[in-house]
Amino acid sequence: MAERVYIFDTTLRDGEQAPGYSMNLEEKVRLAKQLEALQVDVMEAGFAIASPGDFAAIEAVAATVKNCTVASLSRSLKKDIDASWGAVKKAVSPRIHTFIATSPIHMKYKLKMDEAAVLEQAKTMVAYARNLCPEIEFSAEDASRSEWEFLYRVFEAVIDAGASVINVPDTVGYTTPDEYGALIRGIKENVPNIDKAIISVHCHNDLGLGVANTLAAARAGATQLECTMNGIGERAGNAALEELAMILDTRKDVYGLETNIKTTEIHRTSRLISTITGVSVQPNKAIVGANAFAHESGIHQHGILANSETYEIMTPESIGLQENKMVLGKHSGHHAFIDRVESLGFSSENKEEMTELFAQFKILADKKKSVSDRDIEALIENRSSDIKEIFKLENFVINSGNNMTATACMTLTKDDEVLQDVATGDGPVDASFKAVERITGITFTLEEYHIHAVTGGKDALGEVSVRIRADGKVYNGRGVSTDVVGASIKACLYAVNRLASEANHA
Ligand code: KIV
Ligand code: ZN
16 A cells, blocks of 8 residues: 655745745635645645735635645744744644754854754744644754754754654755655664654755655655645745656556645646746646647657557646537537536636626637637636736727837726826837826836737737836736737736735735
8 A cells, every 4th residue: 555645835935935926815825725625735824924914824824724734934933933823823733834954054154053052942942832833843954964963863852842743954955866865764763753753855956856856755754745836936946746746646656655635636726826926837847837748749649649658657637637628609608608617626606706707708709719728717817806906907099010109098997086098118018018107106117028828829818927026026917818918908907906905005
């Protein structure tokens, strides 16, 4: 029988920490629900002391999620631990995750503490946290560059103080599979009370070894694997959850390990992160890239048609990629649309939202001959219900050409007020973004702009994601439309509305 390993997802913490991946409270809760549907065992919802926004989001996730443990990160400091406990205490299964660096370089230059002081602080803070919370995870930051003998002593002390999970992070993505596997074996053999704790691993991907190192550790006896969806995270990111889950599923013969991940939720979770953050996955990314299951060459296509196993080691369906044979079009009714929304795994409970989505579907179906599942997913994922639409787009007219200055005339509404202005710019997108700035009175710089077609064909939906910066903060936005300027304006307004609602709360 395969042995069970636990998946600790840190997309909402280590993932969100990476530049460009920040999410607001509603988006974090939406993603947390999807991570619950994916059946992760633990989700790290944030770093409670980092900001009031982080605290509130962890608290909201803790109140929402019922079927997995919710953790909050804390340095080994009382104020951090108090904040974490405050944020997770209402969770069905709360966990405080506390860390301190143990490598010579971190202790000397960052902490300015010696080994004895680090050991004492780790022990005292774990004991302090354990008095508050039934489950404590302790991380020895930069463990892979720490002295092994010192690590053993730290782990022994924190287990005695009440930690039931000890984490061995490869914080800077420096280790190699053989070395890391040996470290895990060393911990098993040299920490006398290790039978009282779960060994966890947390691998960064700086040398592209995040997943390989995690698997080497799992073979050596680590039973909690920390990872993020799409591999997002600090610098080159963390070990990718979808890769670990599918490797362990596809190569049970090699690893003999199993997770509780519902792999058919992988595609949806991956898409949701891209939609929320506006950051697309590279097309050739294993498991979740757009090309991961695409077979272009004639030889491959022939093989696949004869027997899919010739070139396919796992099925697209196993990660939740399915294409319904019956396409929807302009004659499809409300029932057929709702059926499809449900068969794609989305909830149709919110009637108002479904009415709005159906109206959007009808507009799209009028423009396109057939509406694919990918189109419907894009409409659902790009709905703006996660933000308050302070400024609403009423209409726009664009004038542009090769020998003229582009002009955008735009009407927005704010509550009952109708706001209108005209702006010129370097092309239609620039002109319309300037019109948004003039009307809303919010100035920003555009840091990133991406556009891609949701499906093939000239009538494809265009999906635009933008990243804007104002007052030193970054806001993402996205929008879809068959009209690329329309999609760009929607994306821009999405980001501006995020900014405006944050300013309203301030
Ligand atoms: O990479 C790391 O060391 C971390 C710890 C705080 C767990 O993210
Ligand atoms: Zn990390």
